[in-house]
Amino acid sequence: MISVEEHRASIIELLGTRPAVELPLADCAGLVLAEDVRAGVSLPPFDNSAMDGYAVRAVDVAGASEETPVELPVAEDIPAGRTDVPTLPPGTAHRIMTGAPVPPGADSVVVVERTDRGVERVRVFGTAEPGAHIRRTGEDVASGSVALARGTVLGPAQLGLASSVGLDRLPVHAPPRVLVVSTGTELVLPPNPLRHGQIYESNSVMLVAALRALGCQVESVRSVADDVEQFRASVEPKLAQVDLLVTSGGVSAGAYEVVKDSLADVGVSFAKVAMQPGGPQGCGRWNGVPVVTLPGNPVSVLVSFEAFLRPALLTSLGHTDVDRQRVRARLTETLRSPKGKRQFRRGYYTHEQGEVTGVVGPRGGPGSHLLAAFTQANCLIVIDADVTEVEQNSEVDVLLF
């Protein structure tokens, strides 16, 4: 029996770090920057107006007020997007819009609300501080500086900044192509009718969703019979096109363990991990491609994903924060756990405002077939291997989804 930490370390090592690849910005959301990127332009790229109004010299409106307005001829109109450079002659104003370039000679902008909005001539009802309402070149980002550092997780703000400094692609850790294979002669795909002894397939649906949420490109083979020849024939030809194979089922102790029987002699090792659910696990390489074999019970699949695949995939994608948030919470009822195994129970966590710790109650029993209870959970309750009972009202560790 190996520990959860040992198996997790093996999967992290197996998946390694994904190589860098340049992707269009639209495909980078949620991914991690693989290299520093520098700004090709300053932000703002030119001195521009922060307000709609009139570009002036502060000295030309000195002493202006409601009672003693200053009247200036309007020499030019500068909407946003004007690209020529009309200088402001002394004693004049240029009408200017937000985002338009401040003309050489002007040192401030008077907002339109402090004027009579004149087109030929304008009356100004207040003074202007030099620099007022001017956004300076480079005050956000200096040209040539590192705009986004390696390791940055690319969300909307980061992608917006990349485009603002003139980039249309970014170097990111390439999302892996993953093949998900569900094994089991009993599996039927909805909406086909079920016969007695058959069940509807669900593991691949869960794995595809969980993998896609991390940015992986996923394909699935949803139902392979418990037959070594069929398994090899339907999976091996696809290996050349993927970076990772994830299987479910066929790894425990029975007579028809198709994944174990197919892969044990090609470089995949199988072990029992000291956890419940998710005990029977395997990992290794098949034709050089990393393989992670998960047990077949649906709850075991999701708990194994949380314990092993999620942290390993996030690490491979360049994330440093790969763990779910862990908090302490008070248990609503006594829970029992098998000796020598870390138990992960599905739970519902709440935290009242003003309370020091939150409260957590189990959803469903420990059985790894109880998928409906999982749909009501927002966390996993963790009971360590050396603990066999946690009493009502005592504190436990909780991993928040």
Ligand SMILES: Nc1nc2c(c(=O)[nH]1)N[C@H]1C(S)=C(S)[C@@H](COP(=O)(O)OP(=O)(O)OC[C@H]3O[C@@H](n4cnc5c(N)ncnc54)[C@H](O)[C@@H]3O)O[C@H]1N2
């Ligand atoms: N004698 C022993 N029996 C079992 C052991 C053991 O240590 N000794 N371990 C048990 C544990 S723990 C688990 S978990 C399961 C894991 O078995 P397998 O990985 O071989 O999985 P299967 O037998 O193929 O399936 C288990 C269970 O899950 C259902 N299943 C499988 N695939 C799917 C799918 N794609 N969608 C929905 N449901 C699926 C399958 O019908 C079985 O009911 O072994 C225990 N036995």
Ligand code: MOO
């Ligand atoms: O992996 Mo099994 O869930 O422990 O029933």
